[in-house]
Amino acid sequence: MFASWYERQGPAAGVLRVGEVPDPEPGPGEVRVRVTVSGVNPGDTKKRRGWLGSSMPYPRVIPHSDAAGVVDAVGSGVDDRRVGQRVWVHGAQSYRPFGTAAQFTVVPDQQAVPLPDHLDDELGASLGIPGITAHRAVFADGPVAGRFLLVHGVLGGVGSLAAQLARWGGATVIGTVRRSADLARVDPAAVSHTVALDTPDPASEIRAHAPDGVHRVIEVSLSANADLDNAVTALDAVIAAYGTAAERTELPFWPLLFNNVTLRLLGSDDFPADAKRQAAQDLTAAAAVGALTVAVGHRYPLQDIAEAHERVDAGGRGRVLVTVPD
Secondary structure (H helix, E strand, O other): OEEEEEOOOOOHHHHOEEEEOOOOOOOOOEEEEEEEEEEEOHHHHHHHHOHHHOOOOOOOEEOOOEEEEEEEEEOOOOOHHHOOOEEEEOOOOOOOOEOOOEOEEEEEHHHEEEOOOOOOHHHHOOOHHHHHHHHHHHHOOOOOOOOEEEEOOOOOHHHHHHHHHHHHOOOEEEEEEOOHHHHHHOOOOOOOEEEEOOOOOHHHHHHHHOOOOEEEEEEOOHHHHHHHHHHHEEEEEEEEEOOOOOOOOOOOHHHHHHOOOEEEEOOHHHOOHHHHHHHHHHHHHHHHOOOOOOOEEEEEEHHHHHHHHHHHHHOOOOEEEEEOOO
């Protein structure tokens, strides 16, 4: 099969190779998926770069965890009727050497989720890591109907899906963007109120929409926003953080303690299996009724995967996808 891989960590153009490798075969409880679109996440490029001192977990890694495609073979113990089924894939390269930057990938049966026929492959390939992270951030601490949720970085990959899921779950969503110039880009269908963090007093603006405080905070940069979060949380609120700018993050400990705030830290590779299954079910259901959309920023053919990784490393708007040839 045609695939991309790396055998050492480093810059994308220096370590990513493209060529032919043997087709993988599904083992017991696994399915093989013919990949059409592979999603690129910051976590994929961090693994490739050796972020935070990580090392090569396997001699060869085919990167990427997310994809859309069609089941073309199944292992023992899996219903043969899955063959031919359109699916979206998550976790393909989570503790496994073979990701989705290839014509075929093999994953445990439950990680290939049926994709309704009216949803396109680009959406399917965009649901995995950001969608499951967003779902756990929003719902890990119970239903959100009637609650006020603050979603930081509401234009980002996780933030935009978190806002849409929270709205789908019945919450009132307050979002933040870094610059006032970005306010017009926020979808009012998902976000009831948006606050720019470059305004003089964002905490007062948030409190104007949630006078008693917000019940959940979906946090993309805990080190940057800890004081703001402390200023706007309600009693017994939850701050669900999936990112921070400072490796050793300072917190206003005593004010958060007196407010009985819970800090939930989210590492998507290690979410409980039941949480991942529920997330996959809810993401598919929400997408099926039109409650989820994903902005695609850039598309690259598989042979240009290094450019796709460089685009993710540089930052920017919209999902980065890699299309896989027949």
